[in-house]
Amino acid sequence: MGKLNVFNFISLDGYYKDANNGIDWHQHGQEEGEFSAKNLEHDSILLFGRITYEMMASWWPSQNAIEAMPEVAKGMNQAEKIVCSNTLQHTTWQNTRIMSGDILTQITELKKTLPKDITILGSGNLSTQLAEAGLIDTYQLMIDPVAIGKGTSVFSGMQRQLNLKLTDTRSFKSGTVLLSYEAYN
Template sequence: MGTLSTFNFLTLNGFYKDAADGVSWHRHGGEESGFASEQMEGRKSILVFGRITYEQMAGWWPSPAALEAMPEVAKGMNESRKIVFSTTLESADWENTDLIKGDLIGEIKKLKADPDVQMTILGSGSLVAQLADAGLIDHYGIMIDPVALGGGKPLFSGMKSKLDLQLVDTRTFGSGVVLLNYVPVNA
């Protein structure tokens, strides 16, 4: 069976996006950028997005500014296969992107049936909540930034059931950002 992972930045008070859907509060320092570059090296994972995150990513990673600021990450993001789940998006023009308008749970189950498939959800809190409820996420990577916001969007907003996780690994960056890696307890 294939795997499905998530990777998200969170504030200390649990927001993955600020009130305007932005992530400018995340510390993208040298060490974190190096980590992101390492993660893209040799990656064969399919990147999975909801519409809002997809539109933000598609607006940034192909840009000259992204290619200059983080060339290795931009190259990896642009070359990776991508899937965007949306019922309202008309087209997905970022290279190597497939638009799926169908049943999220059913489509992910089909993809996971292939033992060689590795998928990573970036951002996309609504997808994370739905797929967590369905028990389809195998790994949760969460970078906690040492910042609290007055408002924003909680990552697991809309979940209907309890999610028990087991911490399997941590990494602390010099900026104070902490990476927490979890797997579901019942996995």
Template sequence: MKTQGTLSIFLFLSLDGFYKGENEDISWHSHGAEESKFSEENLNSGNTLLFGKRTFLMMESFWTSKEAFQLFPKIAEQMKNAKKLVLSHSEVETTWNHTETLKPNWIEQIMQLKKEGTSLTILGSGEVVRQCCELQLLDEYLLMIDPIAIGSGQSLFGGLKSPKLFPLKSTRTFTNGSVLLKYGN
């Protein structure tokens, strides 16, 4: 009998709670050797990656570049080989391997994938995270808090219709001062 799949998120936040700064800026995120190793381990999980269209296009732009393969060769290769699903109102034109656009009934598709045993991870995509949080579709939250305040930007949970309580499952501290908080149901 197949095990139920899960829907998790992984994204980084500034100390003052923003997942991106003004003008989509994420240059403040610290990603050293230890964080790269963590990313490699997580990509080895075999989870299907789930993106909103804007995040997908930004990720595709970087992870298919020569720079990505030079700086983070293992992660770039893993990203290339991972199954990727994109939430978009229109078809996404891409040459990135293993990419599929979900239909407008994406909620039912995600629930069906989970029922079939597929585990999915949302990378970035704050608006998708908020929608899934409101719909109570998320099973696990992995939030990497960078030790930097950026002053303004987009709050991950800004605009929630009601408060949400997240039970803490574990923490991990990185040598650069970043902290990974793992919450789950």
């Protein structure tokens, strides 16, 4: 049985995207890149909402991404990917399939039947929907040492309390901190 994990980076004031839906404030240095590349070796299925998928699909297969972060680009491009969307008709990024319809039921079944983990990258709306349903097992939040003032909270729209137990911390030389949590009821 696989676990459903969330990995997201946020600003010090709790936003995963700024008021213009941008993420260019995120500083992903060499050490964070090495961490990301190592995590991609775990053969987890990557799960995205449509908006995050389109952003990722436009960047990671590009020559700029391959030159800037070759190991992360390799891992992202080779990974099995699922994009949750009721509007997307086809994908262009290799190893990607579309999941539409009743996402909650389908993710519940995947968790029961897959031998590997599923990791949600970004995808705030999808993460909130799955957290509300109690389907997310762990959260990794990479906190950048920057306050952006306005944006969208990583837990925007949550209607219930989310109880988390801190399981690990890691500090990067850049000042970025990674907090790992396990969800419990």
